[in-house]
Amino acid sequence: MRDFIHSTLPDILASVGDGKAKLNVIGVGSGAGEIDLEMFSQLRQKYPSITVDTHVVEPSSQQIHNYKVLVSKRKDLDYIKFTWNKVTASEFEQQWKENKMSKKADFIHMIQMLYYVKDPDATISFFQSLLHKTGKLLIILVSGTSGWAKLWGTYGSQLGISDITQCVTTAHIKSLLDSKAVGYHSYELPSQMDISECFVEGSEEGELLLDFLTEVQNFRQTAPAELKAVVLELLRHPDCSVETEGRVIFNNNLEALVLDPLP
Numbered sequence: 327m328r329d330f331i332h333s334t335l336p337d338i339l340a341s342v343g344d345g346k347a348k349l350n351v352i353g354v355g356s357g358a359g360e361i362d363l364e365m366f367s368q369l370r371q372k373y374p375s376i377t378v379d380t381h382v383v384e385p386s387s388q389q390i391h392n393y394k395v396l397v398s399k400r401k402d403l404d405y406i407k408f409t410w411n412k413v414t415a416s417e418f419e420q421q422w423k424e425n426k427m428s429k430k431a432d433f434i435h436m437i438q439m440l441y442y443v444k445d446p447d448a449t450i451s452f453f454q455s456l457l458h459k460t461g462k463l464l465i466i467l468v469s470g471t472s473g474w475a476k477l478w479g480t481y482g483s484q485l486g487i488s489d490i491t492q493c494v495t496t497a498h499i500k501s502l503l504d505s506k507a508v509g510y511h512s513y514e515l516p517s518q519m520d521i522s523e524c525f526v527e528g529s530e531e532g533e534l535l536l537d538f539l540t541e542v543q544n545f546r547q548t549a550p551a552e553l554k555a556v557v558l559e560l561l562r563h564p565d566c567s568v569e570t571e572g573r574v575i576f577n578n579n580l581e582a583l584v585l586d587p588l589p
């Protein structure tokens with residue numbers, strides 16, 4: 327993701343900032359802000375005299391706190407004005423509409439967050455409608471070619487993928503956008519994760535990794551034996567991973583989709 331932010335994002339943002347003194351940015355599900363700040367620093371490098379007005383839309387007070395702490399440790403961010411919104415994307419939409427806001431955004435990003443909304447389609451449409459005519463909406467999620475897509479597609483319903491998370495990948499989002507003839511550019515972000523420890527009986531790191539992959543706490547102890555066996559088999563299957571030099575390397579590829587404003 328960082329490679330993408332450093333090498334490709336500056337070109338994507340080229341049209342966004344041209345000729346502007348101030349940029350309006352909305353971060354949806356910004357978490358603790360590390361990625362946001364990386365993007366701001368790219369923006370600032372490209373446009374050294376630009377100022378930024380940013381809305382952070384983040385329902386977790388812990389994450390907002392972490393983000394504020396991160397900002398407070400940096401001395402080089404006076405060009406950014408932060409507005410903290412401790413709300414979900416749909417609550418933000420409701421407030422925006424109630425307050426009849428007409429402000430337009432130059433750059434909106436939703437990075438690794440559409441898994442957590444009930445209706446990704448509606449969320450994308452609303453935020454896309456907020457874009458200024460030269461604005462861009464950046465979505466990053468796991469790619470449809472990743473091991474996650476295979477794992478969720480095969481066993482998602484039997485695993486702990488709960489009400490709060492959805493097995494949504496960029497493949498779903500692309501087919502949704504295609505069905506509505508909404509144009510976008512896409513960029514594959516190669517990413518790998520060494521999951522070898524999952525196959526080492528008794529490895530604490532392996533247990534935690536397995537819980538992370540399956541979204542089930544204590545998966546190895548609690549899952550039915552048959553499910554455990556097939557999930558472990560799939561995780562090291564070539565559909566999900568490559569085995570190299572004795573290590574099992576999971577395909578964690580992400581994909582970035584960049585949307586223009588609604589016509």
Ligand SMILES: C[S@@+](CC[C@H](N)C(=O)[O-])C[C@H]1O[C@@H](n2cnc3c(N)ncnc32)[C@H](O)[C@@H]1O
Pocket residue numbers: 354355356357358359360361383384385386389413414415416436437438439442443
């Ligand atoms: C996996 S984190 C990604 C954080 C950050 N964008 C990054 O890439 O590092 C997902 C974030 O989305 C937030 N989130 C969860 N549900 C949300 C919702 N309905 N609307 C907005 N944000 C949400 C979570 O609190 C969390 O901070």
